[in-house]
Amino acid sequence: MKSRTSLIRVQRFQVQEIQRRVADLEQMLDDFRREEEELEKRVRYEQQKAGISDEAHYAYPTYAKYASMRRDNLAQSISELSRQVDAERDKLADAFEELKKVELVEETARTRAKAETRRREQAELDEMALTAHSRAADIR
Template sequence: MAGAKGLATLIRLAKWNVDEKRRALTALQAREEQILAEIHAAEVQLAEEQRLAASDATGIGAFYGAYAQAWLDRRAQRFGQLAAVREEILRARDELAEAFTELKTYEITDRERRKRAQQERDRKEQAFLDEVGLTMHRRRPTEDTEG
């Protein structure tokens, strides 16, 4: 059954591939969450800076404009990173789906191969038992000759 060993190897490799794709997807999703957390933290920080600038009577509020522009630039950069990560997540999901489909194909093929092999063993066993029964029937003395 060299084919069965080869198929078992393919299944093992396909499972490994699915696991790798899952890990990659999980890492990308963690990166997405990190970027979202950074965006949220920056928005909280901006609100705090706005509050301080509005309540400042010493003139430090004049620097708020530069801060706000830098904040907008960082925000745009983070949203760009978020969009890129989300594209990668979509690709990773597609790759995971393909890897999973490949694994399932191998597993179904293996299951069908095993089922056919069992059916063949059952057929041979039944043929053997039929032959034994027929042989025993032929060797048995007939009841007509005993009487």
């Protein structure tokens, strides 16, 4: 029973650890998305300010080029990070399923132990009642 309790603790720890990783990755993903949006706004602003939206134009703003490249890199990072988040969520679902299996086994064992204890107690009470009844019958 003690080994199952330890196993449950380990499983819970694993679930919590994966939950932390998922939360961290999702926070990073949100940060990247906000930064990507901000870069998009900056690119549009620079294009409007210069009056040039063609990146191939010789007078295209340098900062807009840099921001566009950074935005494109962020888009790739967001894509990769999204795959990592999905993979971690799958791991979390698997770990949670394992935890539930172990908890179910523990609960079943506890239920069986309680039933066995109740059965023994009832047998003792029945024995005591039979003894008391036979003593009462002997006295009469």
